[in-house]
Amino acid sequence: MTQEISQKHSIRPEVLSIEKYVAGKPISEVKRELGLDEVIKLASNENPLGCSPKAKEALKRVIDESSLYPDSSSYELKKAIANKLNVKEGQIFCGAGSDSLIKVICQTILNPEDESIMGEVTFSRYEDNTKLMGGTVVKVPLKNNFLDIEAMVEKITPKTKVIWFCNPNNPTGGMFTGTELNEVLHKISKDVYIIMDEAYYEYVTDEDYPDSLKLLPEYPNMIILRTFSKAYGLASLRCGYGICHEELVQYLNRVINPFDVNLFAQYAAIAALEDEEYLKLVHETNKEQKEYLLKAFDEMKLNYVPSNTNFIMVDVKGQDKFLFDYLLKKGIIIRPGFLLGMPGWLRVSIGTEYQNKKFIEELKQGIKKI
Ligand SMILES: Cc1ncc(COP(=O)(O)O)c(C=O)c1O
Structure with a gap:
C-alpha cells in the first residue's frame, strides 16, 4: 500500500465526501498570474467602499494590544450588538465570520444521518458542514430562481434537524417576504432548527423583508446569523x-473556538x-449602483434575478x-455560475x-466575441 492510499484510509469518510471551498480569486493572485497592474474584484460580495473610517481609527487604537489574547467572551462587542x-x-454569540458559526451550529446540533434542508442553489457551506458531521443533505429546487420555502418545509421528516433559510439567498440575491415566512413557520416543529442566514441584511431595500428578530420569542428554535463582512466592510x-x-x-x-474573534475584529466591529451614517452611505451607494447595473443588463437584454443584496446573478x-x-484577462474578477450551481x-x-462602468464596458466587448 502506498503512503498516499494508506493516508486516504485514515481520513474520515465525511471529509472525503466534501471538496475544498473555492473562494473568489484574490486580486494579488490575478495580478501575479496575469501581470496586471489594476485588478477589480467583483467576486466575493465585499464592500467596494471599504469599512467605516471610525473602524479604521479603532484598529489603530488597539494595535499595541496585539500581543495579548483577545477577550474570549467578546463582551463589549456583544453588548454593542445587543444594544x-x-x-x-x-x-448573542460571535465567531470568526458567519462561516465559522455555520460550522459551529452543525457541530452543536447535527448527529449522523440527521437531515439538513437547504435550497438546491444556496450558500455552499450549509452542505459542506452538514456532510462533515455525517448529516444528510436534502436539497430543494429553487422556484423561478428564488428559495421555495414552502417546498422546503414540505420536505421536513422526523429525521430533519435543521432548515437553512438564506435570506436574501446567495448566490441568487432574491429574498422571501415576512408574509411568505409566516405562512410556513407554524408548520415547522420546534425540534427543527430554523437558520435565518441574513448575511446581506443591511443591503435589503424591500420593505416586506421579514423582521426575524421579532419572531425569536415565539421560536426558540430559530437562529439568526449576520456578519460584519458585507455592508460593514470588514x-x-x-x-x-x-x-x-x-x-x-x-x-x-x-463549541465556538475561545479566541475566534480577534482583538481587531472586536473593536472595529463595535466602531x-x-x-x-456610513452604513447609510453604503446602502444608498449600493442601491444607486444596482440600478445602474440593472439598466445596463436591460439594455443588453440579459435577464437577472431581482436582487436585495450587493450582487446580481445574470x-x-x-x-x-x-x-x-x-473578464479575468481584462483584470475583472467575477464568479462564473458553474462554480455556484448555476451554470x-x-x-x-x-x-x-x-468599477461597474469598467465591468459593463468589458462585458459588452466579451459578449461581442462569443
Ligand atoms: C449567505 C452567506 N452566509 C454566510 C457567509 C459567510 O460570511 P462571513 O463568514 O464572511 O461572515 C456568506 C459569505 O459570502 C454568505 O454569502
Missing part, C-alpha cells in the same frame, strides 16, 4: 454573530456598528466560463461607479 438590536446580551477581519434563545447560546459557546446564456476567462449565469458583486 443596537434591543435584545439581551445573552442572546471581511478580512472575520467577524460574524448570531442571535437566538439564551439557552441555545450557552451550548453554541461550548462600525456605531457609524450609522443570465449570460451559457457563456459564464468564457466570460469569466475573458450559464454569472454573479457580479456591485462595485463603485468606476
Whole structure:
C-alpha cells in the first residue's frame, strides 16, 4: 500500500465526501498570474467602499494590544450588538465570520444521518458542514430562481434537524417576504432548527423583508446569523454573530473556538456598528449602483434575478466560463455560475461607479466575441 492510499484510509469518510471551498480569486493572485497592474474584484460580495473610517481609527487604537489574547467572551462587542438590536446580551454569540458559526451550529446540533434542508442553489457551506458531521443533505429546487420555502418545509421528516433559510439567498440575491415566512413557520416543529442566514441584511431595500428578530420569542428554535463582512466592510477581519434563545447560546459557546474573534475584529466591529451614517452611505451607494447595473443588463437584454443584496446573478446564456476567462484577462474578477450551481449565469458583486462602468464596458466587448 502506498503512503498516499494508506493516508486516504485514515481520513474520515465525511471529509472525503466534501471538496475544498473555492473562494473568489484574490486580486494579488490575478495580478501575479496575469501581470496586471489594476485588478477589480467583483467576486466575493465585499464592500467596494471599504469599512467605516471610525473602524479604521479603532484598529489603530488597539494595535499595541496585539500581543495579548483577545477577550474570549467578546463582551463589549456583544453588548454593542445587543444594544443596537434591543435584545439581551445573552442572546448573542460571535465567531470568526458567519462561516465559522455555520460550522459551529452543525457541530452543536447535527448527529449522523440527521437531515439538513437547504435550497438546491444556496450558500455552499450549509452542505459542506452538514456532510462533515455525517448529516444528510436534502436539497430543494429553487422556484423561478428564488428559495421555495414552502417546498422546503414540505420536505421536513422526523429525521430533519435543521432548515437553512438564506435570506436574501446567495448566490441568487432574491429574498422571501415576512408574509411568505409566516405562512410556513407554524408548520415547522420546534425540534427543527430554523437558520435565518441574513448575511446581506443591511443591503435589503424591500420593505416586506421579514423582521426575524421579532419572531425569536415565539421560536426558540430559530437562529439568526449576520456578519460584519458585507455592508460593514470588514471581511478580512472575520467577524460574524448570531442571535437566538439564551439557552441555545450557552451550548453554541461550548463549541465556538475561545479566541475566534480577534482583538481587531472586536473593536472595529463595535466602531462600525456605531457609524450609522456610513452604513447609510453604503446602502444608498449600493442601491444607486444596482440600478445602474440593472439598466445596463436591460439594455443588453440579459435577464437577472431581482436582487436585495450587493450582487446580481445574470443570465449570460451559457457563456459564464468564457466570460469569466475573458473578464479575468481584462483584470475583472467575477464568479462564473458553474462554480455556484448555476451554470450559464454569472454573479457580479456591485462595485463603485468606476468599477461597474469598467465591468459593463468589458462585458459588452466579451459578449461581442462569443
Ligand atoms: C449567505 C452567506 N452566509 C454566510 C457567509 C459567510 O460570511 P462571513 O463568514 O464572511 O461572515 C456568506 C459569505 O459570502 C454568505 O454569502
